[in-house]
Amino acid sequence: MELLAFLSFAALVVAWIVAPNTTQAPLSETAVEAHAEAA
Amino acid sequence: MEKIDTGDTAWLLMSAALVMLMTPALGFFYGGLVRRKNVLATIMHSFFILCLISVQWVLWGYSLAFGPDHGGLIGGFDWLALRGVGQAPNPDYAPTVPALGFMVFQMMFAVITPALITGSFAERKRFKAFVVFTLLWATFVYDPVAHWVWGTGGWLRTLGALDFAGGTVVHITSGVSALVAALVLGRRRGYGRDSLEPHDATMTVLGASLLWFGWFGFNAGSAITSGGLAANAFVVTNTAAAMGALTWMTVSWLHRGAPSVLGAAAGAVAGLVAITPASGYVDVSASILIGLGAGAFCYAGIQLTRRLHVDDALDVFGVHGIGGVWGALATGVFATVAVNAAATDGAAYGNFAQLGIQAIAVLAAVTYSAVMTFAILKLIDIFVGLRVPEHEEVLGLDASQHREAAYQI
Numbered sequence: 001m002e003l004l005a006f007l008s009f010a011a012l013v014v015a016w017i018v019a020p021n022t023t024q025a026p027l028s029e030t031a032v033e034a035h036a037e038a039a
Numbered sequence: 040m041e042k043i044d045t046g047d048t049a050w051l052l053m054s055a056a057l058v059m060l061m062t063p064a065l066g067f068f069y070g071g072l073v074r075r076k077n078v079l080a081t082i083m084h085s086f087f088i089l090c091l092i093s094v095q096w097v098l099w100g101y102s103l104a105f106g107p108d109h110g111g112l113i114g115g116f117d118w119l120a121l122r123g124v125g126q127a128p129n130p131d132y133a134p135t136v137p138a139l140g141f142m143v144f145q146m147m148f149a150v151i152t153p154a155l156i157t158g159s160f161a162e163r164k165r166f167k168a169f170v171v172f173t174l175l176w177a178t179f180v181y182d183p184v185a186h187w188v189w190g191t192g193g194w195l196r197t198l199g200a201l202d203f204a205g206g207t208v209v210h211i212t213s214g215v216s217a218l219v220a221a222l223v224l225g226r227r228r229g230y231g232r233d234s235l236e237p238h239d240a241t242m243t244v245l246g247a248s249l250l251w252f253g254w255f256g257f258n259a260g261s262a263i264t265s266g267g268l269a270a271n272a273f274v275v276t277n278t279a280a281a282m283g284a285l286t287w288m289t290v291s292w293l294h295r296g297a298p299s300v301l302g303a304a305a306g307a308v309a310g311l312v313a314i315t316p317a318s319g320y321v322d323v324s325a326s327i328l329i330g331l332g333a334g335a336f337c338y339a340g341i342q343l344t345r346r347l348h349v350d351d352a353l354d355v356f357g358v359h360g361i362g363g364v365w366g367a368l369a370t371g372v373f374a375t376v377a378v379n380a381a382a383t384d385g386a387a388y389g390n391f392a393q394l395g396i397q398a399i400a401v402l403a404a405v406t407y408s409a410v411m412t413f414a415i416l417k418l419i420d421i422f423v424g425l426r427v428p429e430h431e432e433v434l435g436l437d438a439s440q441h442r443e444a445a446y447q448i
Contacts, residue, residue, distance in 0.1 A: 001373075001387065005324035008282070008331045012289050019292045 043128060044135035046265040051136050051144050054260025058147035061253035062089045062154050068246025068308070069158045072301075072353050075238040076435025077162045079445040084157035084169060089150050091170070092177055096146040097121055103182035105132065105145065108192025113183050131191045133263045144260060145185075152181050152209045158353030159217035160224050162235075163432050166440040168423045175415045180216065180408055184208050188400065200400035201374055201382060201393070203272070204261035206316025206367040211404040214360025216412040217351060218344075223416045224425055226350035228432050235352075240301055247304035251280050254311045258318040271378055272318040275326035276311065279318075282327050283310020286334025294338075302338070305358060309337040312362035317370040320382045325373035329366065337362050364401055371397030 066085030070078045092100065099119055106114030118124050126137045133141040153173045160169075187195040188202050195207075202208060227235065237243060258276040262269035287306025291299040313333035314326055321329070341357035351357065371394035374385035384390040419425060426432070431439035438444065 001322075001324040001328070005327040008327055012285050015289045015293060019289070019298070020296050 042135065043137060044264070047133075047135040047263065048137065048140055050265035050269065051133070051140050051260060051263060054256035055140070055144040055147050057253045057256025058144070058151065058260065059089070059253075061147070061250050061257065062086075062151045064246050064249030064253055065151065065154050066246070067242050068250060068304075069161060069243075069353050071239040071242030071244075071246060072158075072237045073161050074235065074435070075445065076437055078238060078242075078437065079443055080166070080436035080440050081157070081161055083166075083441065084161075085154045087170070088154045088157075088173055091173060092150040092153065093146060095174065095177055096149050097142075100149055100177060100182050101142050101145065103178065104149070104185040105142075105190050108186070108190060111192055111194035111197060112186065114186050114190055135264065141263070148205055148209060148257070149177060149181055149185070152205075152213050153177050155209070155213035155355060155359055156217045156220060158355040159221040159351045161352040162227050162436065163224060163426050165424060165427050166436075168419050168425045171419050171423055172415060175419075176216065176412065179415065180212055180411045181208070184212050184404055184407065187403070195400050195403060198399065199383060199393070199396050201320055201370050201397065202316040202367065202400065203319035203370075204258045204315045206312075206363045206370065207400050207404040210312050210315060210359040210363030211367065211401060212408040214356045214358070214363050215405050215408040217355035218349070218360060219409050219412040220416060221349055221351040221356070223413065223420075226348070227352065228429060230350050231348065237301065243301060244304045247307055251277075251307055251311060254280070254315075258315060262319060268319055268379060271322075275318050275321055275323055275329075276314055278323050278326040279310040279314035279330035279333065280307045281310070282330025283307055283313065283333045283337075286310075286331050287338050288334075290335060290338045305354065306334045306338070309333040309358050309362045312337075312359055313366035313369065315363075316366045317373060320370055320374035320379050320385075322373075322375065322378055325369075325387075329369045329373070332365050332369065333362050336365050364405075367397050367401050368394065371395075 062085050066082040070082045073081045102116055102118035103114045106118045109115045124138045124142055126139060128134050128136060129138040153176050185208050187193040188208050254276055255273055259269040259273040262272055284303045284307035288298045288303040291302040310330035310333045313329050317329060337358050340361040341354045344351055344357055372386045374382050375388055376382055376384055383393050386394045427439060
C-alpha cells in the first residue's frame, strides 16, 4: 500500500509537469466574456 | 464510577468547539458560491441551524440518537431535556469524560449535517419551509441513523459497520437528501441560461480552510480520548484533505486547461468527507489513496449531475454523497486492527466480509435518507410551500426573505 501511495503522488507530480501551460492555454468563451463584462 | 481523565475531557470539549466552527465555515463556503443577492440568506441557513439544532438536540435529539435502545432503531425519550445526562461519565460512550461533554460534541455533528443539505436548494427555498424541513429532518432522519450506527444497540453498530466520525451518518444522509431536495424543488430560474457564477471565490476558499481546521475536531475528536488514536485520525485527515485538493485541482487542470482554485477548495472538502468514516481505522498510505479517490470520483460525479441537468446548486451530492459512499466503502477495504484494535481488518488485509457490511450500511443510509427526505419535502410543500415565488427568486433571497442586504457597496 505504501507503493501505491507513492505512485499516486508521483502521478500527480507528472500530471502537473505535462499539464497545459496556463499562460498559453486558450481562455474559454465564458472566461473571456466575464473579463470583458468586468472591464 | 469511571474516573474522568482531564486530558480526554479537554480534548473532547476543544473538539466540540472546532466542530461548531465548521457550521459558520460552511456558511462562508456556500456563501461565496452563490450570487451576491443570496449570500446573506445562504449564510443564515447555516447560522440558523446552529441555533435551532443546539436546542433540538438537548430537548430530544440526543435522547433519540444515543438514548437507551428500542429495537435497534431508535433511542427513545429517556433522556429528554438531558435528564440523566450529567457530569458523570457514561461508560457506554465515553468512560473518561463527563456525559455532558460527549453530548455537546455529538451536538455539533447533529448541527452541521442538515446544514450541508442547504447547498442543494440554495437560492430558491422559502425560509419558513427550510426551518420546518430542518426540524423534521434532524428528528426523523439524522437522529435515527445516528442511533443505528453509533447508539448502543443500534442495528448497524451491532452488525459491525465501521464509521469512525460520520461517513454514513453525516455525509451519505446529507448528500443523498440534497440530491432528493434538488430534484423535488426543481432547477433555479435561469439555470442553463443565465450566469449563476460564484460571487466571491475568496469567501469560499476561506470557508474551506476553516472547515479543514474544524475537521481535526470532527475526526480526531471522535477518538473520544486524547492519545495515539486521535493523533492517527488527525494525520490521516490532513493527508486525505491535501490529496483530495491536489487531485481535484489536477483533474480540472487536465480536463479544462487550468488548475481551478475553487476546485482545490472543493477537492479538499471531498478528501475530508471521504476520510471521515475511515480516520480511526486506516493508516497514512491508505489516506493518500482515499484522498486521491475522493478528488477523482467526486469531480466525475459532479460532471455527471451537470450533464443530467440536476441543479444541485452547490454540488452537495457530488461531494458529500459520492465522497461519503467512497469513504464508507474504502473503510471496508483499508481498515486495520494495527491502527485500532477495536476495529476489524478490511478487504486489503484479507477480510472481504467487512466490505460487505459497509455496503449494507451504505445501502441503508441511502435508502432511508432518500425516502424520508422525499416524504418530508412533499409534506412541507402541501402545508407551507417549498419554493419562493418567481419574483422573489429574481429579487434575491436576502431582500425577499430577510429584508436585508449583505453589502452596502
